[in-house]
Amino acid sequence: MAAATLARRIGRSGVAVMKFKSPPVNSLSLEFLTEFSISLEKLENNRACRGVIITSALPKIFSSGLDITEMCGKSIEHYTEFWRAVQEMWLRLYGSNMVTVAAVNGSSPAGGCLIALSCDYRIMAENPKFSIGLNEAQLGIVAPFWFKDTFVNVVGHRIAERSLQLGSLHPAPEAHKLGLVDELVPEEKLMEKAAAVMAQWLALPDHARQLTKTMMRKAVLDRLVAHREEDIKNFISFVSKESIQKSLRMYMEMLKKKKS
Numbered sequence: 001m002a003a004a005t006l007a008r009r010i011g012r013s014g015v016a017v018m019k020f021k022s023p024p025v026n027s028l029s030l031e032f033l034t035e036f037s038i039s040l041e042k043l044e045n046n047r048a049c050r051g052v053i054i055t056s057a058l059p060k061i062f063s064s065g066l067d068i069t070e071m072c073g074k075s076i077e078h079y080t081e082f083w084r085a086v087q088e089m090w091l092r093l094y095g096s097n098m099v100t101v102a103a104v105n106g107s108s109p110a111g112g113c114l115i116a117l118s119c120d121y122r123i124m125a126e127n128p129k130f131s132i133g134l135n136e137a138q139l140g141i142v143a144p145f146w147f148k149d150t151f152v153n154v155v156g157h158r159i160a161e162r163s164l165q166l167g168s169l170h171p172a173p174e175a176h177k178l179g180l181v182d183e184l185v186p187e188e189k190l191m192e193k194a195a196a197v198m199a200q201w202l203a204l205p206d207h208a209r210q211l212t213k214t215m216m217r218k219a220v221l222d223r224l225v226a227h228r229e230e231d232i233k234n235f236i237s238f239v240s241k242e243s244i245q246k247s248l249r250m251y252m253e254m255l256k257k258k259k260s
């Protein structure tokens with residue numbers, strides 16, 4: 001892979017630490033997603049690895065979500081490959097047998113939030129400037145059903161419905177109040193806390209924890225597996241619309257203008 005997006009380390013405790021490192025904002029490009037899925041697969045197949053802590057090596061950003069440039073002005077073939085990579089990443093992470101802990105050390109909109117939601121436990125730095133949420137509606141796009149299902153499974157139907165319709169990005173304290181993240185800690189204590197939570201989860205017998213996790217998540221995972229090709233077609237048809245392309249271009253321009 002050309003870009004070193006991730007670093008991995010498996011300690012004696014059987015815990016890997018994955019650090020997103022794709023400047024400037026850890027956006028989820030096709031290359032990033034592919035590398036992330038391959039790393040997850042390798043860890044999953046490594047018997048020495050029982051858990052993974054996911055965090056960012058960049059200051060202030062966990063992940064800025066899907067790379068919007070991958071969804072702008074590209075070919076049908078590219079959209080197909082990109083969306084399959086997004087699906088693959090989620091199927092691997094949400095369906096992982098490992099204990100997965102997100103140490104959210106920065107903002108985490110949309111696809112970045114999905115990554116955190118797909119873990120077993122979320123700890124966020126208690127900085128009110130950091131926000132998290134599925135803000136797709138703000139971009140004029142719609143979070144697919146499996147993003148929504150993952151969100152509902154974490155916060156419940158009512159909170160998910162309101163937050164999704166409004167495309168809300170919740171500052172860390174609000175995200176904690178809503179149950180979107182499980183704990184807030186000072187940023188400098190994030191990794192120490194993640195390791196302590198991991199140790200607590202790993203104290204249980206793997207088979208019992210894994211079967212329970214599968215029981216809780218199987219219906220949602222199976223739904224995407226059964227409708228994967230249809231979901232790709234829906235994505236292509238949606239993202240190819242001129243009105244959606246215009247919304248995405250305007251959003252990118254707004255991001256650039258914000259700087260000047």
Ligand SMILES: CCCC/C=C\CC(=O)SCCNC(=O)CCNC(=O)[C@H](O)C(C)(C)COP(=O)(O)OP(=O)(O)OC[C@H]1O[C@@H](n2cnc3c(N)ncnc32)[C@H](O)[C@@H]1OP(=O)(O)O
Binds near residue numbers: 141142238
């Ligand atoms: C049917 C479709 C379903 C799709 C499902 C999911 C959709 C998504 O995940 S869409 C992505 C949603 N993400 C966002 O809305 C976040 C957008 N970004 C931001 O709000 C800010 O960039 C952020 C808070 C993350 C960081 O702020 P800053 O530290 O101030 O950085 P900048 O805003 O200056 O950004 C630096 C640089 O990165 C570019 N950028 C940011 N986000 C993305 C992105 N998601 N994809 C591609 N590029 C991104 C930004 O434009 C800047 O570029 P330059 O101006 O060229 O430096």
